[in-house]
Amino acid sequence: MKKTAIIRENFYQESLFTFESNCCFTAIDKINISPSEVRNIIKVESLSSKPIKFAFQPKDGLVRIDEKTGATLEENILSSLISIDDNQIENYKKFFERNGFLFPIGTDKFEQIDDEMLIRLIDRMRSTVRLMSQISEVEKKDYKKILSLTLSLLLSNPFEIKIGETSYSSCEHKILRDEFSEANNLPKNEYFNTDKDWMFEVNDSIYGKYKLHVDEYRHYVTDSEISDLERSIIQSYVNHQKAPRKQRLLIEFLYHVYFDIGSFYAVMPDEILFNVGFKTTGSIPNWGAFDDKLKNALIEVAKIVITEEINSNMVGVHPEYDSSIMEPRWKVDSLLGALYFSIFYMKPNVEITRLCANPKCNRYFTVSRTSSKKKYCSNECCNRALQNRYRAKHK
Numbered sequence: 001m002k003k004t005a006i007i008r009e010n011f012y013q014e015s016l017f018t019f020e021s022n023c024c025f026t027a028i029d030k031i032n033i034s035p036s037e038v039r040n041i042i043k044v045e046s047l048s049s050k051p052i053k054f055a056f057q058p059k060d061g062l063v064r065i066d067e068k069t070g071a072t073l074e075e076n077i078l079s080s081l082i083s084i085d086d087n088q089i090e091n092y093k094k095f096f097e098r099n100g101f102l103f104p105i106g107t108d109k110f111e112q113i114d115d116e117m118l119i120r121l122i123d124r125m126r127s128t129v130r131l132m133s134q135i136s137e138v139e140k141k142d143y144k145k146i147l148s149l150t151l152s153l154l155l156s157n158p159f160e161i162k163i164g165e166t167s168y169s170s171c172e173h174k175i176l177r178d179e180f181s182e183a184n185n186l187p188k189n190e191y192f193n194t195d196k197d198w199m200f201e202v203n204d205s206i207y208g209k210y211k212l213h214v215d216e217y218r219h220y221v222t223d224s225e226i227s228d229l230e231r232s233i234i235q236s237y238v239n240h241q242k243a244p245r246k247q248r249l250l251i252e253f254l255y256h257v258y259f260d261i262g263s264f265y266a267v268m269p270d271e272i273l274f275n276v277g278f279k280t281t282g283s284i285p286n287w288g289a290f291d292d293k294l295k296n297a298l299i300e301v302a303k304i305v306i307t308e309e310i311n312s313n314m315v316g317v318h319p320e321y322d323s324s325i326m327e328p329r330w331k332v333d334s335l336l337g338a339l340y341f342s343i344f345y346m347k348p349n350v351e352i353t354r355l356c357a358n359p360k361c362n363r364y365f366t367v368s369r370t371s372s373k374k375k376y377c378s379n380e381c382c383n384r385a386l387q388n389r390y391r392a393k394h395k
């Protein structure tokens with residue numbers, strides 16, 4: 001018995017962990033809420049008759065392997081999942097049928113998840129991967145994209161998913177939440193109650209000393225047009241100058257985004273929607289304020305956000321000592337944990353996960369960081385894009 005166990009492990013000797021699961025019977029119930037709104041309920045059941053096995057090694061990422069031969073059946077499971085278009089729920093169904101569900105589920109009854117929750121979960125994972133890659137791009141960083149990805153991860157509401165025995169909580173970015181829930185209780189700045197017409201200085205690690213006008217400060221604190229979050233940001237910015245370094249950087253960064261570039265009412269991974277007419281002077285968004293100093297601060301903030309997202313999702317990964325082979329191993333509780341483990345091991349200094357530049361493709365692929373020219377996932381996509389460009393030119 002013992003001998004077979006050892007031989008089995010040899011099939012994927014270099015793997016940091018293996019993970020066993022079952023394929024999944026997946027059904028989608030469509031519920032018509034209104035003529036224009038359809039909700040999809042994804043129902044899943046684990047199939048004990050169809051066991052599957054995954055292995056992970058830093059070089060290849062997470063792959064599904066053949067239990068008997070150790071051959072790879074599906075490469076880069078993380079890319080497969082984040083490449084699925086959110087509008088094509090059918091493709092999520094196919095993914096779960098091949099790779100099982102993201103959390104452990106029962107074999108004797110359906111568990112269910114709303115498409116909205118599933119999409120939120122996967123969008124966060126996708127945004128984390130995209131952000132890691134964007135900040136590592138060598139030639140030209142797309143700072144506006146980095147900004148929208150960072151803000152959407154940092155500011156979107158946390159959510160919970162209950163399925164089977166699992167109760168999952170998304171990353172909360174707690175430093176920020178704790179800071180802003182206390183911001184209005186901070187002792188008020190000495191200038192607040194004066195009627196003087198002057199500028200005062202704020203210690204600011206991004207800009208050195210930053211000058212703020214008393215009137216502007218008072219206006220932001222008292223104006224009813226200003227959201228609670230914005231009010232908390234300015235209160236923290238002015239009145240919590242001795243906050244711990246990381247916390248302080250987040251406060252300063254958000255202050256300059258909201259009050260220098262522009263107040264916004266929604267942020268998506270690819271877009272920020274600004275409030276028009278909030279500021280008293282200048283146009284919105286004021287991209288002129290998005291200078292090199294703020295861009296450098298953004299990269300720091302993005303790294304904090306990525307770290308918190310990954311750490312929060314590593315709760316299902318534990319070190320384990322395998323006494324049969326006298327070696328340390330990792331144990332993962334779920335496919336979701338295994339996927340975040342492969343994000344944890346991404347080396348964006350060496351390799352980047354890029355979105356294919358063919359707008360119709362949507363696939364993510366991995367390239368070495370220095371091969372900055374490779375924009376397409378395949379020759380097929382590259383040719384298609386060239387043809388489209390040719391056609392557009394010669395119309």
Ligand SMILES: [Zn+2]
Nearest residue numbers: 356361377381
């Ligand atoms: Zn492609």
